[in-house]
Amino acid sequence: xxxxxxxxxxxxxxxxxxxxxxxxxxxxxxxxxxxxxxxxxxxxxxxxxxxxxxxxxxxxxxxxxxxxxxxxxxxxxxxxxxxxxxxxxxxxxxxxxxxxxxxxxxxxxxxxxxxxxxxxxxxxxxxxxxxxxxxxxxxxxxxxxxxxxxx
Numbered sequence: 001x002x003x004x005x006x007x008x009x010x011x012x013x014x015x016x017x018x019x020x021x022x023x024x025x026x027x028x029x030x031x032x033x034x035x036x037x038x039x040x041x042x043x044x045x046x047x048x049x050x051x052x053x054x055x056x057x058x059x060x061x062x063x064x065x066x067x068x069x070x071x072x073x074x075x076x077x078x079x080x081x082x083x084x085x086x087x088x089x090x091x092x093x094x095x096x097x098x099x100x101x102x103x104x105x106x107x108x109x110x111x112x113x114x115x116x117x118x119x120x121x122x123x124x125x126x127x128x129x130x131x132x133x134x135x136x137x138x139x140x141x142x143x144x145x146x147x148x149x150x151x
Contacts, residue, residue: 027098
């Protein structure tokens with residue numbers, strides 16, 4: 001399976017999950033490394049757009065294509081995702097589910113529905129999994145976003 005990560009050129013090759021470790025994320029606690037990717041370029045763009053102020057077009061963004069054999073990717077239950085998403089403590093439940101998966105080391109990657117567009121999926125990669133070296137960097141390109149996205 002191919003999937004995508006967007007970052008500034010300074011950090012595009014850093015697939016250690018350090019950003020999520022420093023700040024935490026939807027599926028991980030602060031202090032736990034996790035690499036967030038998307039199954040397609042358009043979802044990767046949407047996932048980063050929600051973090052921008054809408055006034056500034058980010059400079060030097062790049063797109064990194066990664067690849068991993070499907071047998072190393074577990075899929076999070078869609079029905080469980082929907083149930084958690086509707087709950088009052090959804091943020092806590094997503095983090096708990098993610099932490100449990102990370103600590104289990106059951107699989108190298110976890111395919112999860114996107115909060116932004118649940119019909120599409122993000123791919124979570126555990127950089128501390130024993131099979132992490134099976135993750136392959138395939139292609140890096142400059143990401144040139146249309147300025148209309150920021151108006």
